[in-house]
Amino acid sequence: MKKTIFLILGESGSGKTEIARELGFYGYKAIQSYTTRPARKKDEYGHIFCSDVDYDAFREKNEIAAYSWFNDYHYFTTRTQLAESDVYVVDPDGIEDLKSNVKNINFISIYLNVDEDTRVNRMKKRGDSEETIMNRLSVDQQKFRYKQFDYCLPNDKLTKTIDIMRYIFDAETDGAYDE
Numbered sequence: 683m684k685k686t687i688f689l690i691l692g693e694s695g696s697g698k699t700e701i702a703r704e705l706g707f708y709g710y711k712a713i714q715s716y717t718t719r720p721a722r723k724k725d726e727y728g729h730i731f732c733s734d735v736d737y738d739a740f741r742e743k744n745e746i747a748a749y750s751w752f753n754d755y756h757y758f759t760t761r762t763q764l765a766e767s768d769v770y771v772v773d774p775d776g777i778e779d780l781k782s783n784v785k786n787i788n789f790i791s792i793y794l795n796v797d798e799d800t801r802v803n804r805m806k807k808r809g810d811s812e813e814t815i816m817n818r819l820s821v822d823q824q825k826f827r828y829k830q831f832d833y834c835l836p837n838d839k840l841t842k843t844i845d846i847m848r849y850i851f852d853a854e855t856d857g858a859y860d861e
């Protein structure tokens with residue numbers, strides 16, 4: 683049986699990072715993708731911060747399974763990381779890349795459907811500037827213009843979202859609900 687990885691998608695402020703971290707407490711390992719951008723703060727969660735030299739070394743070994751270039755920095759995930767993980771926070775554009783680069787893994791996409799007002803409020807509370815928020819909203823509009831995912835979930839109450847996700851993971855991997 684193929685290994686399954688759950689892809690978490692959603693606009694900025696929808697709660698992807700928070701959910702990936704929370705799922706870690708239930709034993710689901712989330713990928714922290716590599717980036718050459720400098721960390722915004724000490725111990726920033728969500729990425730492994732590396733140099734351009736590291737990036738070149740991974741590329742030469744054909745280790746890079748998913749890649750994006752954003753604001754002049756490399757963002758990528760390695761084949762080893764995929765083999766060792768259960769959950770991956772990714773952009774919609776990354777899905778097709780993953781599916782065509784990595785044939786030995788089954789990818790299931792879960793979109794967090796959170797309305798714009800809520801996302802803006804969460805970003806404000808998180809400390810994002812007006813300018814950052816406006817920028818995220820317009821980039822997201824483009825990124826999420828086609829919404830075709832395997833599952834679509836609200837993320838209003840965090841504990842509820844986590845419960846539903848665990849249920850989906852269980853059903854998709856164990857066949858716990860098969861006849």
Ligand SMILES: Nc1ncnc2c1ncn2[C@@H]1O[C@H](COP(=O)(O)OP(=O)(O)OP(=O)(O)O)[C@@H](O)[C@H]1O
Nearest residue numbers: 693694695696697698699700804808837838839840
């Ligand atoms: N269900 C929820 N209820 C209330 N607050 C939430 C919920 N989920 C996430 N948050 C909070 O909303 C903020 C945004 O969440 P998070 O940073 O996880 O979003 P994100 O989708 O990863 O955003 P980005 O794409 O910008 O990195 C965080 O401060 C987080 O703690």
